[in-house]
Amino acid sequence: MRRSVAVRIVGPVQWIVIPALITVAAAIVLATPVELFGLNLPEPVIPMVLAFAWPLIRPSVIAPLVLTALGLFLDIFTYGPLGLWALALLGIYAVVLASRSFLIGQDTGVLFVWYAACCGLAFMLVYLVVSLIARNPPSLLALLGQIVPTLLLFPFANHMVEQFDDGDVRFR
Amino acid sequence: MAFRDGPFENIKVPLVWTAALTVVVAIVVCVLLLISDVRAQTSAYQPVRAGVEAVTGPVGGVFAAPVRWFGHATDYVGGYFFAVSENRRLKRDLAELQPWRDQAIALKNVNSRYEAMLGIRPDPPVAMQTARSISDTRGPFSNARLIDAGSSKGIKVGNPVINEQGLVGRVVGTSGHVSRVVLLTDVASRTPVLVDRTDARALLTGDGSPNPRLEFVRGVGAVKAGDRILSSGDGGGFPRGVPIGVAAKGVDGSWRVKLFSDRGAIDYVRVMLFEDFSQLIGADDLNAPPLAALGTLSEATSAQTTAISDSAARRDVARAGVAQAQADAAAAAATAPAPTRPAPVPSPPASTPPTPQPTPQPATEPAAPPPGEPG
Numbered sequence: 027m028r029r030s031v032a033v034r035i036v037g038p039v040q041w042i043v044i045p046a047l048i049t050v051a052a053a054i055v056l057a058t059p060v061e062l063f064g065l066n067l068p069e070p071v072i073p074m075v076l077a078f079a080w081p082l083i084r085p086s087v088i089a090p091l092v093l094t095a096l097g098l099f100l101d102i103f104t105y106g107p108l109g110l111w112a113l114a115l116l117g118i119y120a121v122v123l124a125s126r127s128f129l130i131g132q133d134t135g136v137l138f139v140w141y142a143a144c145c146g147l148a149f150m151l152v153y154l155v156v157s158l159i160a161r162n163p164p165s166l167l168a169l170l171g172q173i174v175p176t177l178l179l180f181p182f183a184n185h186m187v188e189q190f191d192d193g194d195v196r197f198r
Numbered sequence: 199m200a201f202r203d204g205p206f207e208n209i210k211v212p213l214v215w216t217a218a219l220t221v222v223v224a225i226v227v228c229v230l231l232l233i234s235d236v237r238a239q240t241s242a243y244q245p246v247r248a249g250v251e252a253v254t255g256p257v258g259g260v261f262a263a264p265v266r267w268f269g270h271a272t273d274y275v276g277g278y279f280f281a282v283s284e285n286r287r288l289k290r291d292l293a294e295l296q297p298w299r300d301q302a303i304a305l306k307n308v309n310s311r312y313e314a315m316l317g318i319r320p321d322p323p324v325a326m327q328t329a330r331s332i333s334d335t336r337g338p339f340s341n342a343r344l345i346d347a348g349s350s351k352g353i354k355v356g357n358p359v360i361n362e363q364g365l366v367g368r369v370v371g372t373s374g375h376v377s378r379v380v381l382l383t384d385v386a387s388r389t390p391v392l393v394d395r396t397d398a399r400a401l402l403t404g405d406g407s408p409n410p411r412l413e414f415v416r417g418v419g420a421v422k423a424g425d426r427i428l429s430s431g432d433g434g435g436f437p438r439g440v441p442i443g444v445a446a447k448g449v450d451g452s453w454r455v456k457l458f459s460d461r462g463a464i465d466y467v468r469v470m471l472f473e474d475f476s477q478l479i480g481a482d483d484l485n486a487p488p489l490a491a492l493g494t495l496s497e498a499t500s501a502q503t504t505a506i507s508d509s510a511a512r513r514d515v516a517r518a519g520v521a522q523a524q525a526d527a528a529a530a531a532a533t534a535p536a537p538t539r540p541a542p543v544p545s546p547p548a549s550t551p552p553t554p555q556p557t558p559q560p561a562t563e564p565a566a567p568p569p570g571e572p573g
Contacts, residue, residue: 054254058261059334059343061463069336085217094224098231102250104335105342105370105378108243109231116228120221123214155232156339160386165407168338 038088041190042080046092049073050099057103070175071111073100074148077118078141079186081126093119107159114148121147130191134184141180149173248373255344255376258333266330266465314496324437325471327351329377331464338406341384343367345467348375356435358470364441364458365389365429366467377469382442382457383410391442391455392430396420399430402442402455412445412453421445427455434474 049072056067073096080089097112104111121144122129129140149169157163235243277284313320329347347353349372357369359379367387371378380387387404391412398420404410415421425445431438443455498506 054257054333055261057258057333057335058265059331059463059465060265066334066336081217085213087213087216087220090217090220090224094228097228099250102247103254104337104340105247105380106340107232108235109228110339113225113228113232116221116225120218120225123217123221126214152339156385162385162403162405164338164385165405166338168406172337172339 036190038086041083041186042086042088042092045076045186046073046096049076049096053100053103068175069172070179071100071114071148071172072179073097073111073115074118074145074176075179075183075186077115077148078122078144079183081119081123082129082187083190085123085126090116090119107155110152110155113155114152117151118144118148137184137187138180141183142177145173145176244371247371247378251344251371251376251378252373255332255346258344259330259346262330262332269463269465321437325352327353327469327471329467329469331467332376339385341381341387341404341406342370343379343381343464345377345379345469346375347469348372348377350374352471353377353469354471354473356473358429358436358440358472359467360440360470361459361462361464361467363461364443365436366459366464368435369469379467382459383408389436389442390430390432391427393421393445394426394428395422396425399432400427400453402427408460409446409448409454409456411448412455415453421453423447437470437472
């Protein structure tokens with residue numbers, strides 16, 4: 027007699043919609059005006075985690091659209107030029123999508139280096155666009171203060187990749 | 199024949215290519231959005247921004263409330279533990295501030311008198327609206343806050359925002375109950391300022407760091423470390439004299455400003471319902487006669503009346519003396535024989551002050567300038 031095996035169904039709701047909603051909630055929480063001993067809460071660009079993890083999990087049409095929506099939300103929420111963060115997130119997604127055949131199955135260290143490079147590229151893009159629009163380059167120290175917390179979010183991206191990567195060869 | 203048995207059996211779903219195509223299309227859309235939106239108040243997307251802020255603002259307020267309660271609780275407890283030291287500090291401050299208060303009262307009195315005498319039209323008093331900060335955006339690319347007061351409380355785009363220490367920023371967007379404030383540290387912030395010591399003008403430019411840059415400083419040695427920086431009011435965006443911070447030399451060699459508003463948490467702020475004062479004057483007021491403001495002068499006191507009468511009497515005596523001297527000279531010239539050369543005009547007595555000639559000059563000929571004065 028064959029026993030029924032519980033099959034975990036991983037659809038876009040699990041690996042796209044729910045993480046996106048968590049990201050929005052985290053962005054709102056981290057924007058709380060808290061000041062302790064002269065220090066504020068860190069403000070990483072949390073959707074960069076998703077922009078890195080999603081193309082590694084599997085290519086999707088929905089993911090870039092949701093990333094665009096997340097970027098536009100960030101633009102409005104942080105009072106930035108509309109399309110700025112969406113462009114940066116899509117840039118990360120495009121780079122990882124193009125190199126996913128190389129990245130799949132790589133060690134965590136390699137993934138972190140790639141994550142740091144993609145985030146650096148995105149921040150550089152945003153820095154150039156803002157400098158062009160405001161005709162005033164932002165402070166590099168302040169930029170570093172946003173890059174470091176964003177890089178520290180890499181464990182979440184790695185966890186997402188390990189949790190949702192089902193090894194389906196159709197996507198390689 | 200079933201579909202799976204046909205020639206399309208081995209066709210793989212091109213997910214990578216469709217995803218890549220979606221990315222390209224989305225990037226094009228983002229670039230178009232970026233080009234069309236410049237964060238200006240006239241942007242077509244401003245209602246969208248206001249709508250999102252109207253939704254996220256109250257949510258941020260929910261998270262900010264416990265933080266505020268915790269802050270109040272720690273203040274309450276700390277008040278007991280540090281009551282003695284705080285009492286001593288307050289007494290010291292009070293003793294230091296009392297002479298300043300007396301000077302301020304005296305200067306205010308003198309200043310109001312000067313304003314009345316000169317007919318200066320001072321800025322009208324600015325109404326204030328208190329609000330709470332409910333969301334905070336930091337980072338190199340944006341420094342802005344959401345406050346829980348909007349157009350329903352009379353807040354308009356452009357209103358300056360202060361806290362109890364100094365200038366915080368200005369309102370750049372409003373909805374019914376939420377407003378967006380761009381801080382002085384934002385990369386897009388430009389504030390006309392002046393150096394209190396030298397009255398030199400400069401532009402305060404935010405760059406995402408806690409201490410914005412001081413640019414376009416006019417004059418050599420116009421700024422030195424520790425100078426107080428105030429809003430200059432140039433351009434009409436801010437009232438003049440709002441405290442902003444003190445000048446300091448940055449590590450990059452540029453002049454920067456340590457903001458007063460950073461001395462405490464920016465939790466409660468006050469929105470100055472300020473508008474450019476030139477907008478408050480009607481066109482008819484601008485066309486009024488120059489001395490119309492003298493109508494606002496108050497009645498003179500008896501001491502002032504006496505001083506004015508005394509001055510007028512002295513002036514009349516002096517004029518009479520000059521006229522008498524001229525008449526005597528004319529009579530002497532009439533009785534004496536005609537000289538071959540014209541007699542010199544007698545100079546007035548040294549005791550009388552120099553006064554203009556009472557006789558009018560001919561209209562056809564301009565008056566000759568007196569010796570020693572430029573023509």
